[in-house]
Amino acid sequence: MRPLAVLAVLAFAAASGACGTRLAGASADPAERPPGVVRPAPGEPALPGLEVRPVVRAPEEWRSRLTPEQFRITRQKGTEVAFTGKYWNTHEAGTYRCVACGLPLFSSADKFDSGTGWPSYTRPLDPAYVSLLADGDHGMVRTEVVCARCAAHLGHVFDDGPSGGRRYCINSAALDFEASTGGP
Numbered sequence: 001m002r003p004l005a006v007l008a009v010l011a012f013a014a015a016s017g018a019c020g021t022r023l024a025g026a027s028a029d030p031a032e033r034p035p036g037v038v039r040p041a042p043g044e045p046a047l048p049g050l051e052v053r054p055v056v057r058a059p060e061e062w063r064s065r066l067t068p069e070q071f072r073i074t075r076q077k078g079t080e081v082a083f084t085g086k087y088w089n090t091h092e093a094g095t096y097r098c099v100a101c102g103l104p105l106f107s108s109a110d111k112f113d114s115g116t117g118w119p120s121y122t123r124p125l126d127p128a129y130v131s132l133l134a135d136g137d138h139g140m141v142r143t144e145v146v147c148a149r150c151a152a153h154l155g156h157v158f159d160d161g162p163s164g165g166r167r168y169c170i171n172s173a174a175l176d177f178e179a180s181t182g183g184p
Helices: 005-018 061-063 069-074
Strands: 094-098 104-107 130-135 142-145 151-157 167-170 175-179
Touching: 061 069, 069 151, 104 167, 104 175, 130 151
Parallel strands: none
Antiparallel strands: 094 104, 094 175, 130 142, 142 151, 151 167
16 A cells, blocks of 8 residues: 555544544644644543654655665564564563654553563553554454554554453564663
């Protein structure tokens, strides 16, 4: 799917509320929300001062910014082999960001060992920072997780997380890790 088509799908899903994200102008006065800004729906938590402005680049530019593996995962919906990604067994405190655009996506506080060989999280930092899309590839019905800013494929979400919650199963190659710099 072309990047603009992906953004159109994300915009439709966001405006309809299908992915838990609302686009600017979807439910508020356009003067209050600048065009193209993704913010959480009323009542959803948000990181203070962070707006998600769409990042659209041609495939050639993504290819020049990412390693071949990162490009294959994030732009071509690839999957890394289980137990091979650099973050599947990381236990350091910090934040996991989108490798393509830098948007903070997951916290180490929400990371858990799912036994699957991929980094797994119970939730994103903010629901507005990821979009959830129906994925029928490979003869399976799954829910794809993509970055709300740049539409990078991150992985999938399943309803088999701890205590009956969710498991965001994310490719290490789709993430950059930023270690915490002290504090509680």
